[in-house]
Amino acid sequence: MKNINNIKAKSMEHIYRYIATITLVAVMMFSTTSLFAGNKDRSGQAGATELLINPWARSSGLSNTSTASVSGLEATFINVAGLSHTLGTHAVFNYTNYLNGSGVNIYAFGVAQQLGQGSVLGISVQTVNYGEENITTYAEPDGTLGTFTANNMIIGLSYAKAFSNSIFAGATVKIVNESIFDAAATGVAIDAGIQYVTGEQENIKLGMTLKNVGTNMKFAGDGLTLRSDLSGANSESTTPFSMNHRSEGFELPTTLQIGVGYDFLFEHDCRLSIMANFRSMAFGKDNVGVGLEGSLWNYWMLRAGYTFESGQWDDVYNGEFSNLNVEKGFACGTTIQYPFKNKKSFISIDYSYRMTEHWNGTHCIGAIFNF
Helix, strand or coil: CHHHHHHHHHHHHHHHHHHHHHHHHHHHHHHHCCCCCCCHHHCCCECCHHHHCCCCHHHHCCCCCCCCCCCCCCHHHHCHHHHHHCCCEEEEEEEEEECCCCCEEEEEEEEEEEEECCEEEEEEEEEEEEEEEECCCCCCCCCCCCEEEEEEEEEEEEEEEECCCCEEEEEEEEEEEEEECCEEEEEEEEEEEEEEEECCCCCEEEEEEEEEEECCECCECHHHEEEEEEECCCCCCEEEEEEECCCCCEECCCEEEEEEEEEEECCCCCEEEEEEEEEEECCCCCEEEEEEEEEECCCEEEEEEEEECCCCCCCEECCEECCCCCEEEEEEEEEEEEECCCCCCEEEEEEEEEEECCCCCEEEEEEEEEC
């Protein structure tokens, strides 16, 4: 009976392998037909661009190139399939000083829990705070009515599963909200991803993810209401009335990412990982990136990455302003980690820096507790 069950398990693993391989190859072939093409003519037409900002320190230090190898709760941004590698309870807290000097701050935190049999459930929250601004109206343009704070929030519920030792998949449902004191917009987005691991040492990795597929968003609220008075033709009396303006809906910034990775494994838990990533943008230029990460004894990690977008270092390219991305492409980071004796539990402090076109770069610091 055990032999029959083992045969069935191996057969299912082979089926999963074939499905994963065929899916990855098909998407890679489809994507290469539009390599570097993108949709730059649609730049600026999508909203909710906070969905494109990585709030996590480890993966942002690799310039978002770890599609094939990312793990833990950070995978909910890069490739949710990597969430399935989580062991036990995984909690992450991160703070990002976005475009240092701009006054924009991003806070992100989340918890993932292993459910058994390779299943992991996670929840994450990301908020973007822009600081206080003066309230201005048509009648009061000088901003004497007080202040308000604009906020963006993304709440994600993720589920990932290891179907075998080689195949991992997952999905995230996100609620996106943008608001000020008198207007707000809410939408729903879905991410889905897959990772495939092979090699004698399980050190060859492939990954693919489709992100931010969802409903259009539209602003509504009292801020879109015009209040005025109607005066009679032969009378000094007035009649108050309100008129609601309908705002135009906007799409979400959908992206497709394909990544590969290779780990060089050494003695004493030392590792050197290289990775490459291609990202197809529905509302911008496509880009490619490379990343490098070294780990010494699983206590200290150094990483760097670079993402290239055509013309990003030029002020003008082919007669037009070319850089559509605020980030210049280069990123780096480090991790100090203390693993416990069972090696499944650890505490770490992570930091990353991203070079930007304007302001003074983006800094991110965070902590991970895995137990």
